[in-house]
Amino acid sequence: MNLALDFGNTFTKAGLFKENELVEVIRLTDQVEIDKIITDFNPEHVIVSSVNQSIEDIQSRLNDVAVTILSPDLPLPFKINYKTPQTLGLDRIAAVAGAQGIFPDTNCLVIDTGTCFTYDIIDNKSTYHGGGISPGISLRFRALHNFTANLPLIEFEKDVPLVGQSTKESILSGVVNGAIAEIQEIIRMYSDKFGHLQIIICGGDAKFFENKLKASIFVAPELVLRGLNRILLYNV
Template sequence: MNLIIDQGNTSAKLALFEGRELVKVRQTVHWDESFVDELISGRKVDAAIFSSVARYDISLLDMLRNKFPLFVDFNKDTRLPVTLGYRTPDTLGRDRIAGVVGAMEQYPQSDVLVIDAGTAITYDFLRSDGCFLGGNIAPGINLRFTALNQGTGRLPMVGPEGDLPLLGYDTPTAIRSGVVRGILLEIEGYIRDLQLKCPSLFVFLTGGDALLLAAKLKSPIFVDKNLVLKGLNRILYDNVEI
């Protein structure tokens, strides 16, 4: 059994895999050794991988290394099942790589676009030959709401739930529709433009806001909230002998 830890900007996901099958997932803002022990209680974990896009307590890495002899700290030197066409691989988020690897696991030798809607929204493209060409980074839903509230003098803080008219009929709906509809048009635009170049493109949507956005999108997409975890599990297999 494998332990996968994906530390994001606002929370972490810890998961257990039996081979390629996802067995259990827990999401938390804070985790420590006792949290890990509770998650794996009664199970034999053979290997573990840790990936982070945020700052973390370095002692957690020491704990993981001591607890799991087959341990991978996902960094720039980690072996990958894809090649990187990105010009600055040292600054490329590990979660972005894991996302396209997770998509490749499901549709090998295919052009894939992975949209990860979390704190930020990332758009990442993997070519059918396994080359990660790059992608874009934009503010996520909550960042956009927060920026409008904190960057102006009078606009209120609103959330994504509620009426989404084409044209707002008051200030809260104007903000909500501006943010959410703006993101939907953004996503549809990326899909449309890439499909002109890659007609057989597979599109994956993942991240904390995936379900909220998927229900409102017109383009056919695959929703997989655990795509990054699946990619990390594959990367683990490429780096240890289990």
């Protein structure tokens, strides 16, 4: 049994794998829960990706387990063609590995609709070229509220008008329809540059965007966990 731990900006997830098969996903609320997972499942290998937790603190809970820490220096199943690989987000690395595992030898555009929107392209020769980062839905709502004097903080709603007839509706229309338009245009631009693409979408809002986009989309909610396990298998 392998364990993949993803400490993200918003959530922490644990994925339990038998080889390539994802057996169970557990959302963690406290690091103490890691102890219980280790006790209950006794994983042979663990891989950790963390953007917000001290690696030392995590390792202190995993003293008796073989731990692989994800970093740009770790051997990966693809080549990184990126000017500053040390600044490359670990979640982006893992998502690309997950996409490559599902669609090998294919041009893949990975779109993560989490706290930030990230766009990552890997080609059919296993070269990762980079991508883009923009604010996610919740960040856009908070920015409008925090940096203006009178605009309220709006919660994400899935029934969004095109023509807003109140301040709330206008914010919903601008943020959500603007995000849809952004993603659709980014897909078109990448398709123009790289040719045929497999579009893979993950992250908290993936299901919402699946039915809003014109392109054919493959939704992979646990793409980062799958990518972490693939990287782990590549290194053990």
